[in-house]
Amino acid sequence: MLDNTELENAKSMSIIVTKGSLDWAYPPFILGTTAAAMDVDVTMFFTFYGLPLLKKDLNLKFTPLGNAAMEMPMMGGHIAMPNMMAMLPGVGHMAGGMMKNLMKKKGVATIEELREVAVESDVKLIACQMTMDLFEYSTDDMIDGIELGGAATYMEKALKSDINLFI
């Protein structure tokens, strides 16, 4: 296991993270941390609704609203939730709680855990400067160890990367 930064032929991956709900936060963090564990040089660029995933305090929400493919295991079968029901007050909150409980039961890491692993394994976390300005976030709201950058910063990385994902 060599330090990948010293290898000329080291593999690299970039991910644009555009969504910050509980369910959408998983794919980028799972792939980012796993790639880093496999000695891949990883850059994650957080923009628009993905940006809040860099906030110090995460309180990730989940909603079944408009998610026609969502089925939850229940009593030996699976149940979907009609929009008419999902839009009722409190239902989104309840579904979020159910999802978190299910994840805990199945040994799925929390987003907080995966993000900590990403920081520890030197994944480059870039906050989109334009989104910071647009939604009025300050660097004090964000975790330590992130960088600020724009589209050109991302492009420089992406042009050199073996894999570029938009999630």
Place this chain on the structure above:
Amino acid sequence: MADHVLNAEGLNCPLPIIKAKKMLKSLAAGEVLEVRATDPGSVADFAAFCKQTGNELLSSSTEGDVYKFEIKRT
């Protein structure tokens, strides 16, 4: 016989790989890590992980519901 054992039972993807990587980093070259997992996906994942990182997968076996991997740090 493994020098270190990682119990990753009950953990789901990608935690067994992440935790194994963390432990492998602290091992000396030539030392062997035994990983015990219950995630069925870990069989394919540890093979891919070892192939990519160059660590040697000495064995991949099952003991009841537990998947056992022996990985030699290179």
